[in-house]
Amino acid sequence: MLFDDYGDLLNLNDICTILDIRPATAAKLCRSRKLNAFKVGREWRITKLALENYVLSESHYPPHI
Numbered sequence: 548m549l550f551d552d553y554g555d556l557l558n559l560n561d562i563c564t565i566l567d568i569r570p571a572t573a574a575k576l577c578r579s580r581k582l583n584a585f586k587v588g589r590e591w592r593i594t595k596l597a598l599e600n601y602v603l604s605e606s607h608y609p610p611h612i
Contacts, residue, residue: 550595557593565598576601 553561562573562582574591577584583597 550598553595555595557595557598559591559593562591562593562598566602 550565553565557565559570559573559577562568562576563570566573573582576582577591577593582593582601584591584593586592
């Protein structure tokens with residue numbers, strides 16, 4: 548999968564690269580809780596599982612069985 552090159556815990560820069568979005572958009576996803584994230588100090592952290600769940604929830608295609 549696309550996320551295999553990353554560790555289990557992602558930062559905002561990783562999210563921007565993976566989703567091809569701007570940092571402001573990634574931060575908005577975190578703040579709005581659309582993307583299940585948490586802060587460590589001033590930095591957002593996102594689990595790989597949370598990102599996978601977000602991508603699947605935003606997908607309009609049926610899952611592969």
